[in-house]
Amino acid sequence: MKLSMLKEALTNIIKKPITKAYPITKRDIEIPESHRGLHYVDFSKCTGCSLCAIDCPSNAIQMTKIELKLGTNPKNLYPIINYEKCVFCCHCVYICPVKAYITTNNFELVESPGTTSLSFSMKNLQRGEIK
Amino acid sequence: MTFVEIPIGPQHPALHEPILLRLKVDGEEVIDSEISTGYNHRGVEKLLEKNTWIKSIYISSRICGICNAVHMQTYVQGIERLLGIEPPPRANYIRTIVMELERIHSHMLLFAVMAETIGFDTLFMIVMKDRERVMYLKDLVTGNRVHADIHIIGGVKRDIDDSKKEVILKELAYIEQRVKDYKKIMHEDYTFQKRLVNVGYVSRNYALKNSLVGPPARASGIPYDIRALEPYAAYSEIDFRVVTREEGDSWSRMMVRLDEISESIEIIRQALSKLPQGSIALKTIPRVVKQGEYISRVEAPRGELIYHIVSRGGSTPYRVKVRTPSFFNVLNTEKLFIGHKLADVPVILVSFDPCISCMERVLLIEDKDKPRYLTLKQLSRWQPK
Numbered sequence: 001m002k003l004s005m006l007k008e009a010l011t012n013i014i015k016k017p018i019t020k021a022y023p024i025t026k027r028d029i030e031i032p033e034s035h036r037g038l039h040y041v042d043f044s045k046c047t048g049c050s051l052c053a054i055d056c057p058s059n060a061i062q063m064t065k066i067e068l069k070l071g072t073n074p075k076n077l078y079p080i081i082n083y084e085k086c087v088f089c090c091h092c093v094y095i096c097p098v099k100a101y102i103t104t105n106n107f108e109l110v111e112s113p114g115t116t117s118l119s120f121s122m123k124n125l126q127r128g129e130i131k
Numbered sequence: 132m133t134f135v136e137i138p139i140g141p142q143h144p145a146l147h148e149p150i151l152l153r154l155k156v157d158g159e160e161v162i163d164s165e166i167s168t169g170y171n172h173r174g175v176e177k178l179l180e181k182n183t184w185i186k187s188i189y190i191s192s193r194i195c196g197i198c199n200a201v202h203m204q205t206y207v208q209g210i211e212r213l214l215g216i217e218p219p220p221r222a223n224y225i226r227t228i229v230m231e232l233e234r235i236h237s238h239m240l241l242f243a244v245m246a247e248t249i250g251f252d253t254l255f256m257i258v259m260k261d262r263e264r265v266m267y268l269k270d271l272v273t274g275n276r277v278h279a280d281i282h283i284i285g286g287v288k289r290d291i292d293d294s295k296k297e298v299i300l301k302e303l304a305y306i307e308q309r310v311k312d313y314k315k316i317m318h319e320d321y322t323f324q325k326r327l328v329n330v331g332y333v334s335r336n337y338a339l340k341n342s343l344v345g346p347p348a349r350a351s352g353i354p355y356d357i358r359a360l361e362p363y364a365a366y367s368e369i370d371f372r373v374v375t376r377e378e379g380d381s382w383s384r385m386m387v388r389l390d391e392i393s394e395s396i397e398i399i400r401q402a403l404s405k406l407p408q409g410s411i412a413l414k415t416i417p418r419v420v421k422q423g424e425y426i427s428r429v430e431a432p433r434g435e436l437i438y439h440i441v442s443r444g445g446s447t448p449y450r451v452k453v454r455t456p457s458f459f460n461v462l463n464t465e466k467l468f469i470g471h472k473l474a475d476v477p478v479i480l481v482s483f484d485p486c487i488s489c490m491e492r493v494l495l496i497e498d499k500d501k502p503r504y505l506t507l508k509q510l511s512r513w514q515p516k
Contacts, residue, residue, distance in 0.1 A: 004312070005253060005254070005257060008257060009253050030267075031270070032267070032270050032271045032274075034270075034271065034274050034289070035270055035274055035275070036274035036275050036280075055183075055185050055186065056186075057182070057185075057186040057187075057188075057189035057190060087189065087193075087278075088275070088278075089189050089278070089280040090274065090280070090288070091185070091189065091280075091283075094283065094288045095416070
């Protein structure tokens with residue numbers, strides 16, 4: 001063991017630094033597909049039942065009235081996630097009765113202050129309408 | 132007698148969390164010591180009472196960063212017993228796997244911290260590098276490196292499929308080999324022998340009298356393990372050994388933890404091979420808990436973790452009392468420093484795996500005539516009249 005430790009220590013002296021200048025060079029660490037990253041709501045599926053907003057432990061989800069008139073949501077109430085408050089427990093994803101949440105393993109969430117899921121959800125909706 | 136009083140903490144490079152040690156030293160030798168706590172109150176218990184049963188599950192897991200799944204298990208288990216429901220067997224097995232992964236990385240972290248404390252920084256780096264593989268496994272199974280958040284009342288949120296199973300078994304084989312190497316270092320290395328052997332001796336009597344729990348108790352020859360005494364999750368269907376040693380010094384406390392890593396790897400292998408088919412959670416999540424109270428006990432990586440949950444009906448808990456294992460383990464290190472060199476103090480404290488921020492509670496107990504304030508330390512020694 002002592003020899004293997006010495007080997008590891010010596011190879012690390014010769015190696016380049018393992019630290020990366022992060023935003024410029026991306027890190028090459030593998031992130032599992034199932035990682036709880038950025039998530040947002042598919043507005044075309046949401047029924048406005050508000051379960052996610054009721055159960056959210058950090059009160060990050062707010063039900064907001066958006067006049068989309070898609071037909072699936074009679075009250076036009078849609079959940080909007082405030083990522084500054086979100087703790088990424090993904091309880092909303094689990095509890096949703098119509099599985100309306102779209103999950104990604106994206107962990108790079110640095111944005112301007114006050115970023116909400118509204119822009120992601122609207123973009124997703126537009127993509128759906130084009131199809 | 133002349134002595135110098137040296138305060139260590141609440142902020143100090145040798146300590147990783149805020150705690151104050153007041154040491155009286157004569158030359159290099161410690162002649163008296165006193166531990167003061169109360170620098171890290173977060174009001175978690177009140178927060179648990181203010182939130183609904185489902186919200187408070189996620190708050191309970193935020194009490195401790197390292198043993199979060201264990202905190203969640205204790206709380207969820209208590210709620211399930213109050214409701215009189217039982218999670219499906221597959222959920223119990225997945226919970227067991229997550230908790231054992233947590234035990235492995237917690238013990239590896241402490242081993243790394245111990246190596247750093249005694250000045251063996253190369254080993255610290257190597258152990259932390261290996262630990263990253265366990266963190267990856269936890270990410271794979273639960274969705275996050277640190278916060279598992281996998282429990283829900285009546286089951287778990289995520290399933291383990293065959294591809295994940297293969298990755299877990301492959302990585303565990305590597306970790307098992309490395310743990311064997313660590314044990315060899317513990318036996319052979321000069322630094323470990325000099326700094327840990329016969330340092331901070333805890334006799335069987337002292338451990339029993341002061342209610343030490345977890346690895347410190349097991350290193351003094353007390354086979355106290357809730358997994359074996361009061362099996363929860365899937366532990367009743369799994370064969371495992373309660374690791375005990377007789378020496379009672381810092382070295383044996385570290386060795387108990389390393390042996391427990393090997394035992395945890397074996398538990399995960401058994402759980403994966405026995406993983407029953409079926410659903411992972413009940414169809415509906417209950418939102419109202421009927422009146423009653425329950426004391427829920429779980430073996431956390433640091434020792435016995437207790438939640439006293441009181442419900443008076445309704446959607447929020449009436450009272451949740453949390454007693455973390457560090458409560459007894461840290462406060463009772465006080466007398467162990469006496470007679471040792473000043474440089475041994477951090478080593479003894481680290482060998483008890485202190486988790487100060489989980490332990491801190493501020494309490495107010497009212498007498499009939501006038502209010503009386505008790506600190507944690509007074510409470511730990513408080514005896515009913």
